Amino acid sequence: MSDTDSLARLAAVIESRKPANGGDPEKSYVARLLYKGPDAFLKKIGEEATEAVMAAKDCDHGGDVQKLVNEVADLWFHSMIALAHYGRAPSDVVAELARREGLSGLEEKALRKAVAREAEPKS
Amino acid sequence: MSDTDSLARLAAVIESRKPANGGDPEKSYVARLLYKGPDAFLKKIGEEATEAVMAAKDCDHGGDVQKLVNEVADLWFHSMIALAHYGRAPSDVVAELARREGLSGLEEKALRKAVAREAEPKS
Amino acid sequence: MSDTDSLARLAAVIESRKPANGGDPEKSYVARLLYKGPDAFLKKIGEEATEAVMAAKDCDHGGDVQKLVNEVADLWFHSMIALAHYGRAPSDVVAELARREGLSGLEEKALRKAVAREAEPKS
Amino acid sequence: MSDTDSLARLAAVIESRKPANGGDPEKSYVARLLYKGPDAFLKKIGEEATEAVMAAKDCDHGGDVQKLVNEVADLWFHSMIALAHYGRAPSDVVAELARREGLSGLEEKALRKAVAREAEPKS
Numbered sequence: 001m002s003d004t005d006s007l008a009r010l011a012a013v014i015e016s017r018k019p020a021n022g023g024d025p026e027k028s029y030v031a032r033l034l035y036k037g038p039d040a041f042l043k044k045i046g047e048e049a050t051e052a053v054m055a056a057k058d059c060d061h062g063g064d065v066q067k068l069v070n071e072v073a074d075l076w077f078h079s080m081i082a083l084a085h086y087g088r089a090p091s092d093v094v095a096e097l098a099r100r101e102g103l104s105g106l107e108e109k110a111l112r113k114a115v116a117r118e119a120e121p122k123s
Numbered sequence: 124m125s126d127t128d129s130l131a132r133l134a135a136v137i138e139s140r141k142p143a144n145g146g147d148p149e150k151s152y153v154a155r156l157l158y159k160g161p162d163a164f165l166k167k168i169g170e171e172a173t174e175a176v177m178a179a180k181d182c183d184h185g186g187d188v189q190k191l192v193n194e195v196a197d198l199w200f201h202s203m204i205a206l207a208h209y210g211r212a213p214s215d216v217v218a219e220l221a222r223r224e225g226l227s228g229l230e231e232k233a234l235r236k237a238v239a240r241e242a243e244p245k246s
Numbered sequence: 247m248s249d250t251d252s253l254a255r256l257a258a259v260i261e262s263r264k265p266a267n268g269g270d271p272e273k274s275y276v277a278r279l280l281y282k283g284p285d286a287f288l289k290k291i292g293e294e295a296t297e298a299v300m301a302a303k304d305c306d307h308g309g310d311v312q313k314l315v316n317e318v319a320d321l322w323f324h325s326m327i328a329l330a331h332y333g334r335a336p337s338d339v340v341a342e343l344a345r346r347e348g349l350s351g352l353e354e355k356a357l358r359k360a361v362a363r364e365a366e367p368k369s
Numbered sequence: 370m371s372d373t374d375s376l377a378r379l380a381a382v383i384e385s386r387k388p389a390n391g392g393d394p395e396k397s398y399v400a401r402l403l404y405k406g407p408d409a410f411l412k413k414i415g416e417e418a419t420e421a422v423m424a425a426k427d428c429d430h431g432g433d434v435q436k437l438v439n440e441v442a443d444l445w446f447h448s449m450i451a452l453a454h455y456g457r458a459p460s461d462v463v464a465e466l467a468r469r470e471g472l473s474g475l476e477e478k479a480l481r482k483a484v485a486r487e488a489e490p491k492s
Contacts, residue, residue, distance in 0.1 A: 049415065050295075069206070088188060093195050097200060100196075298414060321448060332425065
């Protein structure tokens, strides 16, 4: 199965966990987060982002790179729960990334901004 | 092009921006981040996670859901730069998500943990 | 000057930077953040938190502990800008910390919760 | 008691919770975090930063400002645990803030940087 088929399948599972679709907060972790509401899953995005950063820092000192992969998976997973709650899917994120046309336009703008920033004194 | 191709193509572009592959920090935003090293792109993960959370909170009060999609795209994009630096790709993340087998095993464990936590007094 | 005076003085400076108090976004960084509104300074809280975490991780491998102090200072500083915007001051935070009575009550609750959580399988 | 006396007292309590000082992970939340090591309390910094940001966003829509104060207190509290682990105290953070001389020098530098950044196209 292709990557995105996996992502789409996961998005479908999350969709089925919505309370409106019969998701049971007593039986499903995702249903529970969706039932509790935005703060419950948004908080996890901040938490998993920090864990991904720490796992990456550990990679510089012999840490297991698979741990970084796992933390990024957690981060993307909880992002997908948030997207589902607001009616969007990973395909929308991928479409946005693709729309930026192979980075070229994005990079040009972002680079000009980064260069200007670095020309300034550090605070 | 399929979504899978989009993610894989973006990963290939990021790969080509590595200094070792000829990426030029004066011409490419990604090359610049990779050249500056981990703290430069890891910091962006924390920043974009916070921006995604804020965009989501705004959706509860009439905010544009596309802004959430854009912020999640930024978050995934900078995650992919970190993965590339440490020799991994989005396909590894998607494989990890798929490995968790449609959430069922993951959910069961996570749910037991969440229920136990909520049975306790709030701090 | 005592530490208390330092925090209170800093809070007073931030207060004076509010647009309503004559703060000039063209001349003052704080006035600029307050003028731009919540997302501008809240984003910095997420960013500085990540930088503090990275500086701490570096301390485990010979990094300069003063860098951690500096990043925590940045984090507290931007927290104080947010507090000011919403009509609160560092003294309110310190009062809340003091109210928790030397940690004892807080610790007891938090510990029960943490122990229960660890008794569960890891996800 | 003054603000900083409260902060210093809290720092002393945290200090006493270090395993080397007899802190018992079975009886104290702080001792438990210190015993588990950096990732345990650093993760909390990312988590509490996100909760502070969410509480602030809620204030724009009738949320309780005391919740923001509580979240910032949690954020500062876990920052203090990290500082203690690395041999520093809140007085070091306050000294750093004071050293920046009433913001003036800091503001001038930060403002030049912010202005340059905003002159660039948004990415």
